[in-house]
Amino acid sequence: MTDFRRIEDAGDLTGKTALVRVDFNVPMADGKVTDGTRLHAALATVNALREQNARVALLAHFGRPKGDRVPEMSLKPIAAAFAEVLGAPVTFIDDCVGGFVEDELAKLVPGDVALLENTRYHAGEEINDPDMADQMAQLGDIFVSDAFSASHRAHVSTVGLATQLPAYAGKSMERELDALEAALGKPERPVLAVVGGAKVSSKIELLKNLVSKVDALAIGGGMANTFLAARGYSVGKSLCEHDLTDTAREIERNAKAAGCDILLPIDVVVAKDFAANAANRTCGLDEVADNEMILDAGIQTVAILATALDTAKTLVWNGPLGAFEMEPFDRATVLAAQAAALRCKNGDLIAVAGGGDTVAALNHAKAAGDFTHISTAGGAFLEWMEGKPLPGVEALKS
Ligand code: AMP
Numbered sequence: 001m002t003d004f005r006r007i008e009d010a011g012d013l014t015g016k017t018a019l020v021r022v023d024f025n026v027p028m029a030d031g032k033v034t035d036g037t038r039l040h041a042a043l044a045t046v047n048a049l050r051e052q053n054a055r056v057a058l059l060a061h062f063g064r065p066k067g068d069r070v071p072e073m074s075l076k077p078i079a080a081a082f083a084e085v086l087g088a089p090v091t092f093i094d095d096c097v098g099g100f101v102e103d104e105l106a107k108l109v110p111g112d113v114a115l116l117e118n119t120r121y122h123a124g125e126e127i128n129d130p131d132m133a134d135q136m137a138q139l140g141d142i143f144v145s146d147a148f149s150a151s152h153r154a155h156v157s158t159v160g161l162a163t164q165l166p167a168y169a170g171k172s173m174e175r176e177l178d179a180l181e182a183a184l185g186k187p188e189r190p191v192l193a194v195v196g197g198a199k200v201s202s203k204i205e206l207l208k209n210l211v212s213k214v215d216a217l218a219i220g221g222g223m224a225n226t227f228l229a230a231r232g233y234s235v236g237k238s239l240c241e242h243d244l245t246d247t248a249r250e251i252e253r254n255a256k257a258a259g260c261d262i263l264l265p266i267d268v269v270v271a272k273d274f275a276a277n278a279a280n281r282t283c284g285l286d287e288v289a290d291n292e293m294i295l296d297a298g299i300q301t302v303a304i305l306a307t308a309l310d311t312a313k314t315l316v317w318n319g320p321l322g323a324f325e326m327e328p329f330d331r332a333t334v335l336a337a338q339a340a341a342l343r344c345k346n347g348d349l350i351a352v353a354g355g356g357d358t359v360a361a362l363n364h365a366k367a368a369g370d371f372t373h374i375s376t377a378g379g380a381f382l383e384w385m386e387g388k389p390l391p392g393v394e395a396l397k398s
Helices: 037-041 041-049 076-086 101-105 130-137 155-162 170-186 201-211 220-229 240-256 297-312 329-345 358-364 379-385
Strands: 017-021 055-059 091-093 113-116 141-144 167-168 191-195 218-220 261-264 267-271 279-283 293-297 313-319 350-354 373-375
Touching: 017 155, 037 041, 037 076, 037 218, 041 076, 041 167, 041 170, 041 350, 055 076, 076 091, 076 113, 091 167, 101 113, 130 155, 170 350, 170 373, 170 379, 191 201, 191 240, 191 297, 201 218, 201 240, 201 313, 218 220, 220 240, 220 293, 220 358, 240 261, 240 313, 240 350, 261 297, 267 329, 293 297, 293 329, 297 329, 313 329, 313 358, 313 379, 329 350, 329 358, 350 358
Parallel strands: 017 055, 017 141, 055 113, 091 113, 141 167, 191 218, 191 313, 218 261, 313 350, 350 373
Antiparallel strands: 267 279, 267 293
């Protein structure tokens, strides 16, 4: 079990006010929430607190108003949407600090829920201003952090409040941290990491951290081309960061020293055009023509991945293995994701995935539902994969 404080550690909450940081930065169109996943994610925590007769004051950001009251970034419409999801009224309070908010919260009775206006309407939020944290802390008795996706930022509503009030992880945060601990903290070995996506440059720290922690690292997608180029293969007009071949070699050396196997494609799907259904062929690594680009891993590579998956006990996955948005270049991603999903379903694998396009890729493969945990927290998930301490998580450690 991961070492942080949970709601159960908070004791009797009857009549207390819990300030709860949630992620309500939901996609909207024409004033309506178009994907309510994040609203649903907050339910477990809100209901747990209501069952304990606490008053629940929800804190969230929406967009990037940068300290101004930008009307289009008000959380007001989200209060109504959350009330529908919760099946209970949600009072909207037009600010998140100050006497007015205190007065409004005093009108709530135990079990009531309120959503406070966008924390980023105040410039103090993003600089973790101690005065703002002090003022905000006056509004509640405890702080519950349920937004893992914001925990890589040291803001008032993620870190500042935790220094002022007894602080606990909410249910969604708890689920995320337990899954991450099972994947890289104290995982069942062997651990396989699959990292794909466009570029090495955006994932250097992540790759360096992984080779020191996992037993095997499969590299796919555009970033594999840089590693192939570093091994001396000609990659034609593929996406490739030729200036990072030294970095690729360094990562390979680090992996060797740490006893981590690097799995690179052994065959590739190439096309002359970057387009869906472009004419393509599968070929060996030394057969890529100058006018061709690698858009996916080949079927022999998928077979190697499937074998690695068969022996792995834990899988950490970030990034697609090819240009998965364009058929048929989604094939390696889909087949590997389905192989992993099947092993999870049979209880033979713990699989955690997240970051960037990963969720879309696994949904596309219809594999996401069987993974042990899918993180929807882009930046925070990647920083965690880089091995960086997340300030909003550190603040909850016991
Ligand atoms: P990232 O955000 O770094 O995880 O990258 C995801 C993007 O990488 C997706 O849009 C993929 O289409 C793209 N991608 C994956 N493999 C390739 C490839 N071989 N060539 C070009 N783009 C790729």
